[in-house]
Amino acid sequence: MKEWVDGLVEGSSLLQSLPIEVSYFLAMVFFSLVAVGWMAICALFFVWLERKVSARIQSRLGPVYVGGRFGWAQTPADALKLLMKEDLVPESADRLLFNIAPAIAFMATLLTFVAIPIGNGLVIADLDIGIFFILAVSSLGVIGIIMGGWASNSKWSLYGGMRAASQIVSYEIPVALSLIGVVMIAGTLNLVEIGRGQAGGIWNWYLFKSPFLFAAGIVYFIAALAEVNRTPFDLPEAESELVSGYNTEYSGMKFAFFFLAEFANLFVISAVAVVMFLGAWNSFLPWQILPGPIWFLGKVFFLVLVIMWLRWTLPRLRVDQLMHTCWKVLIPISMVLLIGVGVQMWLFPGN
Amino acid sequence: MSDEIRLGVFLGFGMITLVSGAVVALARTIIYSVFALLFTFFGVAGLYVLLHADFLAATQVMIYVGGILVLLLFGVMLTHKIATVQLRSASMQRGPAALICGGLLALLLYVIFKTPWPVKELGPATPTVQRIGRYLMTDYLLAFEVISVLLFAVLVGAALMARRETNR
Amino acid sequence: MSAVKKYFSDIYNSMATVLVGMATTGRTAFRKPVTLEYPDVRWELPERYRGILHNRIEDCIGCLACARACPVNCIHIDIVKRGKEEYGVTSDGTKITQWIPRFDIDMSLCMVCGLCTEPCPTECLTMTKEYELAVHDKHDMYLEFALDRDKVMAEKAEAEKKAAKEKAAREKAEKEAAAKKAAAEAEAAGKEGAEPEKPAADAEADGKPGSEEKKPDAS
Ligand code: SF4
Numbered sequence: 001m002k003e004w005v006d007g008l009v010e011g012s013s014l015l016q017s018l019p020i021e022v023s024y025f026l027a028m029v030f031f032s033l034v035a036v037g038w039m040a041i042c043a044l045f046f047v048w049l050e051r052k053v054s055a056r057i058q059s060r061l062g063p064v065y066v067g068g069r070f071g072w073a074q075t076p077a078d079a080l081k082l083l084m085k086e087d088l089v090p091e092s093a094d095r096l097l098f099n100i101a102p103a104i105a106f107m108a109t110l111l112t113f114v115a116i117p118i119g120n121g122l123v124i125a126d127l128d129i130g131i132f133f134i135l136a137v138s139s140l141g142v143i144g145i146i147m148g149g150w151a152s153n154s155k156w157s158l159y160g161g162m163r164a165a166s167q168i169v170s171y172e173i174p175v176a177l178s179l180i181g182v183v184m185i186a187g188t189l190n191l192v193e194i195g196r197g198q199a200g201g202i203w204n205w206y207l208f209k210s211p212f213l214f215a216a217g218i219v220y221f222i223a224a225l226a227e228v229n230r231t232p233f234d235l236p237e238a239e240s241e242l243v244s245g246y247n248t249e250y251s252g253m254k255f256a257f258f259f260l261a262e263f264a265n266l267f268v269i270s271a272v273a274v275v276m277f278l279g280a281w282n283s284f285l286p287w288q289i290l291p292g293p294i295w296f297l298g299k300v301f302f303l304v305l306v307i308m309w310l311r312w313t314l315p316r317l318r319v320d321q322l323m324h325t326c327w328k329v330l331i332p333i334s335m336v337l338l339i340g341v342g343v344q345m346w347l348f349p350g351n
Numbered sequence: 352m353s354d355e356i357r358l359g360v361f362l363g364f365g366m367i368t369l370v371s372g373a374v375v376a377l378a379r380t381i382i383y384s385v386f387a388l389l390f391t392f393f394g395v396a397g398l399y400v401l402l403h404a405d406f407l408a409a410t411q412v413m414i415y416v417g418g419i420l421v422l423l424l425f426g427v428m429l430t431h432k433i434a435t436v437q438l439r440s441a442s443m444q445r446g447p448a449a450l451i452c453g454g455l456l457a458l459l460l461y462v463i464f465k466t467p468w469p470v471k472e473l474g475p476a477t478p479t480v481q482r483i484g485r486y487l488m489t490d491y492l493l494a495f496e497v498i499s500v501l502l503f504a505v506l507v508g509a510a511l512m513a514r515r516e517t518n519r
Numbered sequence: 520m521s522a523v524k525k526y527f528s529d530i531y532n533s534m535a536t537v538l539v540g541m542a543t544t545g546r547t548a549f550r551k552p553v554t555l556e557y558p559d560v561r562w563e564l565p566e567r568y569r570g571i572l573h574n575r576i577e578d579c580i581g582c583l584a585c586a587r588a589c590p591v592n593c594i595h596i597d598i599v600k601r602g603k604e605e606y607g608v609t610s611d612g613t614k615i616t617q618w619i620p621r622f623d624i625d626m627s628l629c630m631v632c633g634l635c636t637e638p639c640p641t642e643c644l645t646m647t648k649e650y651e652l653a654v655h656d657k658h659d660m661y662l663e664f665a666l667d668r669d670k671v672m673a674e675k676a677e678a679e680k681k682a683a684k685e686k687a688a689r690e691k692a693e694k695e696a697a698a699k700k701a702a703a704e705a706e707a708a709g710k711e712g713a714e715p716e717k718p719a720a721d722a723e724a725d726g727k728p729g730s731e732e733k734k735p736d737a738s
């Protein structure tokens with residue numbers, strides 16, 4: 001980002017006339033706004049897509065009216081509705097925590113957005129510890145969820161928050177373990193470097209580099225679904241049991257924040273999967289046909305589609321099944337895969 | 352970044368750390384203490400970033416916020432009084448406590464001001480991950496392994512205890 | 520051994536069944552939608568669809584067969600027998616011998632079973648294809664088919680008033696004519712002026728209220 005800020009500062013005479021600190025500050029504000037806007041667009045688009053996909057899978061039509069064709073303006077209209085709704089706080093809720101919880105959940109997702117490279121070097125913050133940063137920051141979201149669940153002072157919310165806590169803490173482990181395999185082969189945590197390492201054809205994608213990584217990719221996908229509370233792991237907001245889980249008591253703008261974060265998380269986990277396993281912005285041919293961002297967004301879009309497809313296919317797991325899946329299946333498997341990757345690297349050092 | 356900004360950011364993170372630390376100690380509602388701890392961890396992580404220790408900062412956030420804090424919250428919420436929002440921590444025996452804390456403060460201040468700290472000019476930011484990894488696998492292997500064994504023992508012990516609970 | 524085997528077969532089964540499920544939902548995703556863009560596009564309703572009731576009151580002979588057939592008693596009919604007087608004939612030629620001041624169907628009670636339409640001898644009580652039964656005011660659920668009684672009453676009252684007025688006018692005219700007759704005895708021109716007025720007034724005064732109602736009944 002430093003180069004970008006420098007370029008921006010040098011390119012604009014207005015920014016140059018200001019003191020260097022102020023212009024840097026303004027540039028950073030600008031980039032955060034870019035991240036927020038990008039996140040909002042993603043979330044709105046995914047909400048619309050989710051509706052359309054669910055409708056098609058159930059042989060329905062989905063939104064068709066708002067905005068003319070395909071009901072594309074349905075979600076902006078809904079967002080507007082949420083903005084204008086009354087902002088209710090339950091009387092016995094803990095006001096302070098109730099109010100900051102959505103902000104924390106939103107922040108956690110927003111922070112991950114700055115580290116995701118859309119194209120070769122096209123990233124807001126090119127961090128050395130890229131993937132580690134994303135893992136660390138995304139674990140923050142659960143704090144917002146627990147906080148909101150507890151502060152609502154409602155039983156549904158509290159159960160939702162508790163479930164979220166146990167689920168996310170457990171599933172962080174397989175997520176991290178399955179990503180470490182890629183990090184070992186790539187030899188870096190930097191997402192841009194990892195993406196560059198997969199250039200030159202589909203056989204260079206880490207998913208197809210080794211059978212262990214292929215399995216690790218599947219493990220990551222499953223565990224990541226659980227980490228962002230998607231069906232079949234949506235116990236924290238199980239409608240049929242907990243009304244709406246941790247966000248039961250929320251309305252208006254604050255609910256919109258939770259909702260936005262949830263759908264933006266879809267983008268985050270898909271983007272991480274694409275960067276780590278599916279060749280990031282590289283085409284599947286040895287040469288790059290279309291610009292990188294198009295490939296990247298296309299793959300992310302595909303993964304999001306698969307996630308939605310899964311959601312409308314599978315029923316929800318029980319709590320004990322959830323824990324069984326994580327501790328007795330995913331974690332041992334990802335451990336074994338990790339060792340497998342190590343052994344492979346040791347046997348074929350050059351590859 | 353110029354030095355003034357650096358100083359300002361440092362003071363900002365320091366303030367966050369200290370103020371939220373004070374809230375952790377002084378809040379009467381336990382849950383506030385736990386959530387204030389979140390900001391303490393963040394302040395510390397920010398200070399790490401300021402020292403170009405990005406890996407350490409991310410580790411701080413990941414382990415303390417993502418793991419330990421969540422478990423703390425879990426513990427607090429699993430107490431039986433969860434239905435009432437007022438979950439208070441009592442303060443008792445203030446006299447002796449003040450004495451001990453005062454003594455500790457004096458000792459710490461003494462150590463802080465007497466120790467000849469090795470001060471180094473902060474160089475340009477360099478990747479730290481590889482060096483940390485290499486050191487963990489070479490020079491500090493013993494410590495690393497000891498910690499691993501300890502954690503493993505804790506894990507097994509915890510599982511055992513949970514087991515016994517269900518069998519009873 | 521079997522536990523280990525079960526562990527791996529469970530994993531295999533879960534993955535395989537997820538794929539089977541996704542194949543199923545994937546197939547349904549490309550099916551023709553079963554829903555319609557409702558207010559714009561509507562179903563082709565079947566021939567004998569049972570919607571809201573309608574009565575062509577002009578053909579109703581007030582036989583009460585429908586009210587008797589209704590299991591929930593939501594048809595309310597009042598009839599007034601008028602001896603042998605006829606109020607006209609229905610479209611299939613049945614004579615209408617009673618005045619029906621009230622023919623109400625409470626659609627909020629009706630269960631749209633269609634039992635009432637079957638015994639109707641003149642086939643005037645039918646079920647339409649109208650299925651949007653929701654209304655803003657529940658009183659709109661109460662369908663009144665009888666020819667507007669208020670209007671009929673008002674017309675009747677007006678007709679009576681008019682008749683009375685005409686009668687008064689005629690009497691006055693008669694009196695005047697008589698007075699004229701008495702006074703002047705024989706002027707042909709004056710007689711001619713009063714003569715055309717007289718038959719019209721007579722016709723109106725002779726008309727009974729029943730004949731007033733018969734007109735719309737038969738129309
Ligand atoms: S449709 Fe059935 S319920 Fe309705 S009025 Fe006729 S007989 Fe009664």
Ligand code: SF4
Binds near residue numbers: 574581596639642643
């Ligand atoms: S059965 Fe038919 S004709 Fe007889 S009262 Fe009912 S609607 Fe009129």
